[in-house]
Amino acid sequence: MLDYALIHQALTRLSDHRVVTPLLEYPLINEMLGGRVLFKAENLQKTGSFKFRGAFNKIASLEPSQRERGVVAYSSGNHAQGVAAAAQLFSIDATVVMPTDAPLLKRRNTEKLGARLVLYDQKTEDRKAIAEGISAKTGAIIVPPYDDEMVMAGQGTIGIEIVTQLRMSRMEADFLLCPVGGGGLMAGISTVLRSLMPSTQLYCVEPEGFDDTRRSLEQGRRLANHGSAISICDAIITPMPGEMTFPVNLANLDGGFAVEESAIISAVDMLFEMAKLVVEPGGAVGLAALLANKLELQGRTVVIILSGGNMDLGRFRAQFKVL
Amino acid sequence: MLDYALIHQALTRLSDHRVVTPLLEYPLINEMLGGRVLFKAENLQKTGSFKFRGAFNKIASLEPSQRERGVVAYSSGNHAQGVAAAAQLFSIDATVVMPTDAPLLKRRNTEKLGARLVLYDQKTEDRKAIAEGISAKTGAIIVPPYDDEMVMAGQGTIGIEIVTQLRMSRMEADFLLCPVGGGGLMAGISTVLRSLMPSTQLYCVEPEGFDDTRRSLEQGRRLANHGSAISICDAIITPMPGEMTFPVNLANLDGGFAVEESAIISAVDMLFEMAKLVVEPGGAVGLAALLANKLELQGRTVVIILSGGNMDLGRFRAQFKVL
Numbered sequence: 001m002l003d004y005a006l007i008h009q010a011l012t013r014l015s016d017h018r019v020v021t022p023l024l025e026y027p028l029i030n031e032m033l034g035g036r037v038l039f040k041a042e043n044l045q046k047t048g049s050f051k052f053r054g055a056f057n058k059i060a061s062l063e064p065s066q067r068e069r070g071v072v073a074y075s076s077g078n079h080a081q082g083v084a085a086a087a088q089l090f091s092i093d094a095t096v097v098m099p100t101d102a103p104l105l106k107r108r109n110t111e112k113l114g115a116r117l118v119l120y121d122q123k124t125e126d127r128k129a130i131a132e133g134i135s136a137k138t139g140a141i142i143v144p145p146y147d148d149e150m151v152m153a154g155q156g157t158i159g160i161e162i163v164t165q166l167r168m169s170r171m172e173a174d175f176l177l178c179p180v181g182g183g184g185l186m187a188g189i190s191t192v193l194r195s196l197m198p199s200t201q202l203y204c205v206e207p208e209g210f211d212d213t214r215r216s217l218e219q220g221r222r223l224a225n226h227g228s229a230i231s232i233c234d235a236i237i238t239p240m241p242g243e244m245t246f247p248v249n250l251a252n253l254d255g256g257f258a259v260e261e262s263a264i265i266s267a268v269d270m271l272f273e274m275a276k277l278v279v280e281p282g283g284a285v286g287l288a289a290l291l292a293n294k295l296e297l298q299g300r301t302v303v304i305i306l307s308g309g310n311m312d313l314g315r316f317r318a319q320f321k322v323l
Numbered sequence: 324m325l326d327y328a329l330i331h332q333a334l335t336r337l338s339d340h341r342v343v344t345p346l347l348e349y350p351l352i353n354e355m356l357g358g359r360v361l362f363k364a365e366n367l368q369k370t371g372s373f374k375f376r377g378a379f380n381k382i383a384s385l386e387p388s389q390r391e392r393g394v395v396a397y398s399s400g401n402h403a404q405g406v407a408a409a410a411q412l413f414s415i416d417a418t419v420v421m422p423t424d425a426p427l428l429k430r431r432n433t434e435k436l437g438a439r440l441v442l443y444d445q446k447t448e449d450r451k452a453i454a455e456g457i458s459a460k461t462g463a464i465i466v467p468p469y470d471d472e473m474v475m476a477g478q479g480t481i482g483i484e485i486v487t488q489l490r491m492s493r494m495e496a497d498f499l500l501c502p503v504g505g506g507g508l509m510a511g512i513s514t515v516l517r518s519l520m521p522s523t524q525l526y527c528v529e530p531e532g533f534d535d536t537r538r539s540l541e542q543g544r545r546l547a548n549h550g551s552a553i554s555i556c557d558a559i560i561t562p563m564p565g566e567m568t569f570p571v572n573l574a575n576l577d578g579g580f581a582v583e584e585s586a587i588i589s590a591v592d593m594l595f596e597m598a599k600l601v602v603e604p605g606g607a608v609g610l611a612a613l614l615a616n617k618l619e620l621q622g623r624t625v626v627i628i629l630s631g632g633n634m635d636l637g638r639f640r641a642q643f644k645v646l
Contacts, residue, residue, distance in 0.1 A: 022345050024367060027408065028435055043599040044347060085350065105596060112351055269636055273428060276366040276632035278599040309599030313592055317640050 002149050002248060004195040007156035007188060010057040014157055017089065018053055019045050021158075023165040023303070029274050033290055035297035038173070039271075040162055043279050043309025047109070049235070050155055050185055050307050051075075051082030051145075057154030058143050059086045067092055069139040074098070074127035076234050077106025078308050079145040084113035095140060097130045103234060105312045146184030147242040156188025162303055163196045173200045174300040177286035179307045180204035180213045180256070181236030183245030189305065190252035200303075203295075204249065204256040205285040207231040207264065213241045213249065214256030222246050232261060232320050235282030235308055263288040265320055271306070280311040281320070325472050325571060327518040330479035330511060333380040337480055340412065341376055342368050344481075346488040346626070352597050356613055358620035361496070362594075363485055366602050366632025370432070372558070373478055373508055373630050374398075374405030374468075380477030381466050382409045390415055392462040397421070397450035399557050400429025401631050402468040407436035418463060420453045426557060428635045469507030470565040479511025485626055486519045496523045497623040500609035502630045503527035503536045503579070504559030506568030512628065513575035523626075526618075527572065527579040528608040530554040530587065536564045536572065537579030545569050555584060555643050558605030558631055586611040588643055594629070603634040604643070 024039045042050040059071060070093030073083040080096040087094035094115040098107060099122040111117055120130055135142050144151060166173060176193060180186045183204070190202050204213050209229025216223045224240040231237050241249070267287040271279045286304035290297065347362045365373040382394060393416030396406040403419040410417035417438040421430060422445040434440055443453055458465050467474060489496060499516060503509045506527075513525050527536050532552025539546045547563040554560050564572070590610040594602045609627035613620065 019345075019347065022342075022367065024342065027369065027411075028432060031435070044345065046350065048599055088350075109351060112354070272601050272639075273636050276371055276601040278595050278601060313596050316595075317642070319640070 002152050002187065002191055004192060006149065006153045007160060007192055010053070010150070010153040011157045011160050013057055013060045014053060014154065017056055018157070020161060021045055023162060024275065026275055033297055035299055036301040037290070038301065038303045039275060039277070040158060040303060040305050041277060042158060042305060042307050043277060043283055047078070047081035047085045047113070048308055048310040049078040049082065049283070050158060051078045052085055053157050054151035054154035054184060055079065055082035055143055056086040056089070058148060058150040059090055059092070061150045062141060066141055069141060070094065071143050072097070072131050072134045072140040073143045073145070074131045075145055077102045077110070078235050078310055080110040080115065081106060081113060081310070083143050084110050084115035088114050093140070095134055097127045097134070099127070103310065103312050103315070106310050109310070146182030147244040149244070152184045152188045152245065152248070154188070155185040156192050158185070158305070159189040159192025162189070163192065166197070171301060172197065173303045175201045175203065175295060175302040176305070177203050177205050177289055177302060178305040179236050179282055179285045180206055181238040181282070182242045183213055183249050184242065185305070185307060186253070187245040187248040190249060194252050201254045202252060203254055203289070205289045206236065206256065206258055207233045207285060208258045208260055210237045211256065211258035212239070214258055216241050216246060217250060217253055217256050220250065233264065233282035233285065235280060236285070257289045257294040259285055259288040259292050259294070263292040266291055277306065278309045278311060279306045280308050283308040325475050325510065325514055327515060329472065329476045330483060330515055333376070333473070333476040334480045334483050336380055336383045337376060337477065340379055341480070343484060344368055346485060347598065349598055356620055358622055359624040360613070361624065361626045362598060362600070363481060363626060363628050364600060365481060366600060366606055366629050370401070370404035370408045370436070371631055371633045372401040372405065372606070373481060374401045375408055376480050377474035377477035377507060378402065378405035378466055379409040379412070381471060381473040382413055384473045385464060389464055392464060393417065394466050395420070395454050395457045395463040396466045396468070397454045398468055400425045400433065401558050401633055403433040403438065404429065404436060404633070406466050407433050407438035411437050416463070418457055420450045420457070422450070426633065426635050426638070429633050432633070469505030470567040472567070475507045475511045475568065475571070477511070478508040479515050481508070481628070482512040482515025485512070486515065489520070494624060495520065496626045498524045498526065498618055498625040499628070500526050500528050500612055500625060501628040502559050502605055502608045503529055504561040504605070505565045506536055506572050507565065508628070508630060509576070510568040510571040513572060517575050524577045525575060526577055526612070528612045529559065529579065529581055530556045530608060531581045531583055533560045534579065534581035535562070536569070537581055539564050539569060540573060540576055540579050543573065556587065556605035556608065558603060559608070580612045580617040582608055582611040582615050582617070586615040589614055600629065601632045601634060602629045603631050606631040
């Protein structure tokens, strides 16, 4: 069961391997937004996103006899790199099923980390079925992107770091905003916060048109996105909340916000100029929610999870216009 | 006298005020460059550069009766913001003499931090004389950009953090590369390293055409730059090594490197894509030196100081072409 003990165990496994990402604060951003804004910079994590934590914890928790069969994963790019880097540390094979239209940087870096790439067409093929086929044939263990206890527990280690960092500065957070795709990061972090800092209000943030978790929280059951929407947030546009992550998030969260693409682009640009951080669109939705006035921040403290920074330089230079 | 004790005293003054910037490592960058590359990310410091440290230490070291008269500084932009932010913390007035062609971001942020701006023409006016005139009239204390013991000691606190961070990971550095303008950052850091980690080889890095410190180290005396060169590294294009900083650097350094603008632009882009960090050209010259093969890194460990990240988004998007 996903609980604080399982997440603390993950932290012990990860201790020498993950980057303790900083919790950063900028006086000019505080002034502009009227409260204290603390950024948990997981874009500075190994492989450029939080995904390394969950992948490493999953692989580390396998029996050696399972592990040596290698691993297989499906991912739009961030989980792919996390799995590849973790597999490399254990010197085992990794295969990643990735869409043909994944950002080039994510594809290139996954290969550089030694993983074998299997490309598929997002519109016509089922990535999970492809991964299960590979697993059946080779015996490789599947490392799911979110619906897995060990993966969720690995992502949850961010929550323990945040609470430790806040306490070292004798602070409490009134709010925490976190990007949500499948919901593994949110499930892990919210489990820690509910246990260690229960007064903090927890909200998930999604792009408009992909606010399946927000709507599902309101209805109390898992709802899918409509297939027609598009978004620049490639990292977090999953079809519906995870089977295992959703009950956790339903129990833990105070609600969710959906943000417009224009606010997301403003957030990415602001993080560049004012925070000196490269954050991909899907990683910047938390700040976008603040820019869109979703929260009454006045005088209060908010933690914003910046979940990843894997963004093609060319796309950023072109201001996310279609190249 | 600038020594370890003075720098340690500065660290005590700064303790609750500065950001302990992370020392970051990226597996893919290591692989590409063939050694361990550790980035000290001072672009994540308050005001986006290391300059806050020296300015704060200087202002904190003043007698209250001096301090209340306010401060005045001259700067192309990073020192300006550092002085403005430190003065704001002490609730005293700050005036900054800044060139009319300073990057917009630097100018805007200095004003946002509550400083009064006095603009001057770099080609025809003497910024130091203007600041001295203001000081004579108002009694404001001058906070020099580098030729000052308290300023150098403040910058040196970075050296203590680096040694602490290396030791926590049971590491030693073979090399350290640091951007140099006036030389205050280099003087402070090198004083710490010579004292605590004497086997580390220390090198300053400058843009071609502004390698006054490199040439001065070779000749053993202060040489000026030729007036005709231009560079995108606005933060570090000082006319000649500092009077007080140069003897320190001459005693401490193993040498210096000059790097081409194209290598500097590559370094800025690489830090964006691979390190998820926004680093201004002058702050990225250390990595540029590695990209230009100035060091034989094979299997060894280098610390690279990323000294600042204050760069206009528009200039970066235009790839530093003249707008």
